Amino acid sequence: MATDIESVLKEQRVFPPPDEFAASAHVKSLAEYQRIYKLSVDDPEAFWAGIARELDWFKPWDKVLEWEPPNAKWFVGAECNISYNCLDRHLSTWRRNKAAIIWEGEPGDIRVYTYQMLHREVSRFAAGLKRLGVQKGDRVALYMPMVPELAISLLACARLGATHSVVFGGFSSDALRDRINDAQAKVVITADGGFRRGAPFPLKEAVDKALTETPSIEKVVVVKRAGNDVVMKPGRDVWWDDAIKDVSADCPAEHLDAEHPLFILYTSGTTGKPKGVVHSTGGYMAHTYLTSKWVFDLKDTDTFWCTADVGWVTGHSYIVYGPLANGATILMYEGVPNHPEPDRFWDIIERHQVSVLYTAPTAIRTFTRWGDEWPNKHDLSSLRLLGTVGEPINPEAWMWYRDVIGGNRCPIVDTWWQTETGGIMLTPLPGATPTKPGSATLPFPGVVPEIVTHDGKPVGDNEGGYLIIKKPWPGMLRTIYNDHERFKEQYWSQIPGCYFTGDGARRDEDGYYWVMGRIDDVVNVSGHRLSTMEIESALVSHKQVTEAAVVGRPDEVKGQAISAFVTCAAGTKPDDAFKQELRKHVAKEIGAFAKPDDIRFTDSLPKTRSGKIMRRLLRDLAAGKDTVGDTTTLEDYSVLAKLREDEE
Ligand code: WTA
Secondary structure, three states, X not given: OOOOOOOOOOOOOOEOOOHHHHHHOOOOOHHHHHHHXXXXXXXXXXXXXXHHOOOOOOEOOOEEEEEEOXXXXXXXXXXXXXXXXXXXXXXXXXXXXXXXXXXXXOOOXXXXXXXXXXXXXXXXXXXXXXXXXXXXXXXXXXXXOOOHHHHHHHHHHHHHOOEEEEOOOOEOHHHHHHHHHXXXXXXXXXXXXXXXXXXXXXXXXXXXXXXXXXXXXXXXXXXXXXXXXXXXXXXXXXXXXXHOOOOOOOOOOOOEXXXXXXXXXXXXXXXXXXXXXXXXXXXXXXXXXXXHHHHOOOOOOOEEEEOOOOOOHHHHHHHHHHHHHOOOEEEEEOOOOOOOOOOHHHHHHHXXXXXXXXXXXXXXXXXXXXXXXXXXXXXXXXOOEEEEOOOOOOHHHHHHHHHHHXXXXXXXXXXXXXXXXXXXXXXXXXXXXXXXXXXXXXXXXXXXXXXXXXXXXXOXXXXXXXXXXOOOOOOOOOEEOOOHHHHHHHHHOOOOOOEEEEEEEEEOOOOOEEEEEEOOOEEEEOOEEEEHHHHHHHHHOOOOEEEEEEEEEEEOOOEEEEEXXXXXXXXXXXXXXXXXXXXXXXXXXXXXXXXXXXXXXXXXXXXXXXXXXOHHHHHXXXXXXXXXXXXXXXXXXXXXXXHHHHHO
């Protein structure tokens, strides 16, 4: 084995695309995919230029790609606007009166926006933002529930050329504050609250708290959604309805350079400080447009439901930008899958006749636990295609998804990608690629992956290694906000000239990719990527904690669970009450989804002689496995023995 990465999964089942599906798909056979793939890597510039020409540009490019590793510019010299492509472009066609967004609130309220209506609302809100002082080049932070105003806000910012930074509504006020300050955002868009599990959850409150320490913020726009009490600060806070009052609906899309920064999205890296991943406009637009079209095989008759929150990249790329650039009809849902009953998703699919469903393995595993009776109560025959994203899907969950949800009729697209890649990278094309449960199959056209050892040498078939991308692609991140050095160091230094994904993978004898998950100090809990360092620094920020190590351990439902090993200050009582206090503390620092699942107190942590915590040992311990492999660099073996004893 060339690396420490071992793949134990061996899956033999293969499911070819159903003939009927293939016949009407955008890409109809494996041979067609292979032909396109070859063209796309032989001449990527011609390939992507051909795709980009399907979209509208104010000014054509002088050059498709300028590549000075690790800096890429796509569609150099071109001018465009993604909001224009998602909206205005469709108004001169029959799609003007087609549903763009079908939205359902958790309490059951429904709103539908046609392209014409959405265009009008986006234009008005963009004009409103302008009146509040937002200009091209400014940063705007969004901290919102899953309401249509969230999609409208993204498109309005994009229309003006203001870079948006969406902060998932589950983050704490401290996390929001740090992200606002890092981006130096000028305006926050939020809501009084949203609905979750049948009750309003407050958002504005957290904004108020964050804003006591964010000098860059000038205005706050507040959507009235949940009706919970909020305090409006005069001169700073404006209700959404007042922000758009008496503005003209005529707010043309700015002509932006193709490389203009469209958004920043903070994600977890291997250090405690969140990284502001920066995406640009033209390349991201081409990438999300094409992947939406080919991976989800989008047709005008489809109702496409991506269940992600817009607070994550999946929502950016496959609720808002990609599908709307295609003129598709998207479904957007505000709440949780088990309100009022565990069949809410299936009920939504039946009532709205959803045809393409894109969700996460953690959700699928949860549904399997809730039982087949919930989906079985509903007619799911409108579905024709299923997708997953966010983490490796175990073959059993895949088979359940295929059988119980897809009626053994719908192809499944297991899509591998990252916040940094902007759009889908490894995936089946549903009419072309035979699928194997648990594999993201083959690279999307234009994507050149490889699996390598530490020093960049390709590994053999079925050998584990590091997944890298060897060529630039249009949707790739351009930098880390205000930290280009970190961008270089994090993604481009391990294997010079290649993008380092941080994931381990193997490729089988058919060239299929099997992504095994992170090889760095990042855990993937319910599809949320968290840095163990971030959780550690949250723990250590508690005054009674001296040291903490956080690792992931396998969890049947969540994919991974969070285990924390904590050393306390003298005089602290390491009891259950203190565990609860620490969990609460992490929730406050980061958000409830980052709370450790288990906490163990210890007098010391296993370290190397140079003082590095040996996480591998802790990972084994957390997973209940015997420690294997090299412990010779361990400074004090008794620490490990002690930890093991404690467990027994
Ligand atoms: C993991 C989400 C296996 C992977 C779009 C990656 C996956 C991280 C898959 C990115 C998949 C995502 N199979 N693993 N189909 N999709 N991952 O940035 O570890 O939130 O690096 O982007 O999720 O998570 P992120």
